[in-house]
Amino acid sequence: MSPNGPAAGSPLPPEHQALAAEYALGLLSPDEAERAAARAAGNPAFAAEVERWRRHFSGFDRTSPLATLPPDLWSRIEAKLDDTPAVTAEPSLETSRAAELRERGRLPFSSAEAAADSRRRLFGWLWNSLAFWRIGGLAAVAAAIAVAVGLNGQLQQARSAPVLVAILQTPDNQTAAVVNAFADGRTELVPLTTFTVPAGKVLEVWTLWDRQVGPRSVGLLQAMSSSRLKLDNLPLGANQLFEITLEPAGGSPIGRPTGPVLAIGRAAQRI
Amino acid sequence: MQTGTLRMAVDLEQALVRCASGDKTALNGIYAAEGARMLGVAMRILKRRPLAEDAVQDAFVLIWRNAAKFDPEKGSATTWIYTVLRNRSLSILRDEGRSEPTDMPMGEEVVDEAETPEETIARLSDADALKHCLERLEPKRRMAIALTYVHGLSHGELAGKLGMPLGTIKSWLRRSLLTLRECLQ
Numbered sequence: 001m002s003p004n005g006p007a008a009g010s011p012l013p014p015e016h017q018a019l020a021a022e023y024a025l026g027l028l029s030p031d032e033a034e035r036a037a038a039r040a041a042g043n044p045a046f047a048a049e050v051e052r053w054r055r056h057f058s059g060f061d062r063t064s065p066l067a068t069l070p071p072d073l074w075s076r077i078e079a080k081l082d083d084t085p086a087v088t089a090e091p092s093l094e095t096s097r098a099a100e101l102r103e104r105g106r107l108p109f110s111s112a113e114a115a116a117d118s119r120r121r122l123f124g125w126l127w128n129s130l131a132f133w134r135i136g137g138l139a140a141v142a143a144a145i146a147v148a149v150g151l152n153g154q155l156q157q158a159r160s161a162p163v164l165v166a167i168l169q170t171p172d173n174q175t176a177a178v179v180n181a182f183a184d185g186r187t188e189l190v191p192l193t194t195f196t197v198p199a200g201k202v203l204e205v206w207t208l209w210d211r212q213v214g215p216r217s218v219g220l221l222q223a224m225s226s227s228r229l230k231l232d233n234l235p236l237g238a239n240q241l242f243e244i245t246l247e248p249a250g251g252s253p254i255g256r257p258t259g260p261v262l263a264i265g266r267a268a269q270r271i
Numbered sequence: 272m273q274t275g276t277l278r279m280a281v282d283l284e285q286a287l288v289r290c291a292s293g294d295k296t297a298l299n300g301i302y303a304a305e306g307a308r309m310l311g312v313a314m315r316i317l318k319r320r321p322l323a324e325d326a327v328q329d330a331f332v333l334i335w336r337n338a339a340k341f342d343p344e345k346g347s348a349t350t351w352i353y354t355v356l357r358n359r360s361l362s363i364l365r366d367e368g369r370s371e372p373t374d375m376p377m378g379e380e381v382v383d384e385a386e387t388p389e390e391t392i393a394r395l396s397d398a399d400a401l402k403h404c405l406e407r408l409e410p411k412r413r414m415a416i417a418l419t420y421v422h423g424l425s426h427g428e429l430a431g432k433l434g435m436p437l438g439t440i441k442s443w444l445r446r447s448l449l450t451l452r453e454c455l456q
Contacts, residue, residue: 014449017448017449017452018445018448018449021445021448021451021452022444022445022448025416025419025420026357026358026361026419026420026423027419027425027426027444030362047345051345051346051347051350054346054350054353054354055346055347055350056400056401056455057401057420058349058350058353059395059396059399059401059402060391060395060401060417060420060421061308061312061353062308062395062396063391063394063395063421064308064311064312064315064421065311066307066308066310066311067307067310067311067314067320067323068307068310069306069307069310070324073306073310073324073327073328074299074302074306076328077298077302077328077331077332078295080328080332081295081298081332081335219294219296220296220300221296221299222296222299222300222303225299227295227296227299228293228295230292230293230294
């Protein structure tokens with residue numbers, strides 16, 4: 001809430017100040033809102049004005065009561081995600097700030113990226129091919145999503161049966177989860193049991209394919225739920241180990257498992 | 272509904288960057304941290320729980336799809352997430368046409384509308400400049416701004432609610448906003 005935002009240097013006419021406020025309030029008709037969005041895209045002072053209004057008004061959001069979430073809402077969301085893959089980051093997003101966040105957050109594989117780069121093509125996700133298509137010139141996001149939806153259809157058959165399966169078992173030999181890896185590089189964790197996750201802890205999923213390289217984190221879970229694992233640029237093969245450990249919130253601070261192993265299993269090739 | 276519920280501290284900015292890289296657990300982290308508040312915000316606009324749940328569901332799908340468009344240089348992750356949610360809620364509201372409550376099933380959970388705009392403003396943080404600046408406006412003007420943001424009222428609905436002619440409400444509200452802006456500066 002800096003009083004001297006970017007707009008201070010190049011004052012906006014009052015009608016644009018008010019327009020930015022109306023836009024932030026949600027008062028504009030769809031047509032007007034579209035024009036305001038276009039103005040924001042081409043005029044940083046106007047964009048900053050809109051953001052400043054939004055930040056001021058966001059105080060109202062914090063006065064809202066918390067509503068009880070229905071237990072199935074997350075699974076409803078998750079079910080929709082498979083059909084709407086994340087749009088791969090555009091180069092413009094790769095600002096220094098984003099890179100710094102990536103580093104600070106130990107985003108999966110940031111350190112392994114160089115080593116795994118040559119393998120990426122083999123194990124790339126649909127997202128990667130999406131990025132390829134987009135950078136290749138079919139740039140519109142809508143088009144990319146359409147391509148993705150089309151690819152989804154074509155890949156449905158290939159995706160339907162995993163090529164590798166790992167059964168993860170607890171120390172007392174209960175089956176806790178299955179990891180399925182598909183021909184298109186997609187890897188998912190399917191939970192078969194729940195673990196009690198104490199406050200301030202998370203479940204972290206690891207994979208180990210080479211003891212020289214050591215284990216790699218492939219996902220953080222607040223609770224056991226069907227999840228896509230981040231194996232897109234890691235090798236994948238039979239006998240590869242998968243395990244779930246209990247780690248501090250945010251994941252293991254040292255990039256290797258620190259907590260107790262809750263479940264572990266080795267991948268096997270489907271016949 | 273309680274405000275004391277433990278909320279996980281999640282770095283939303285970082286979570287969005289992770290969503291952009293395809294990390295579904297990051298989206299789940301946002302849901303765990305903000306979902307209950309987001310449903311509350313959507314219910315204040317949409318009043319009916321099933322519609323508000325749809326708005327939250329759609330918002331998370333849109334957040335997932337568009338996470339790569341979030342630019343931390345240009346704005347905060349919180350405002351980005353809530354803007355997605357409010358936009359979705361408002362378009363559901365305008366598509367549904369709230370003035371036709373005929374198809375509302377019996378017993379469906381409807382938000383308690385007991386909280387007046389004045390009460391909402393009173394609940395703003397004392398440290399929030401918005402609170403002090405709204406309090407310096409005429410009551411009717413601050414009420415209009417709160418009703419618009421919190422309950423998603425349109426110009427027409429605002430005119431009806433405040434008993435003002437539709438022809439003047441727009442410029443009257445603009446003047447209110449510019450006065451508010453002077454104070455917020």
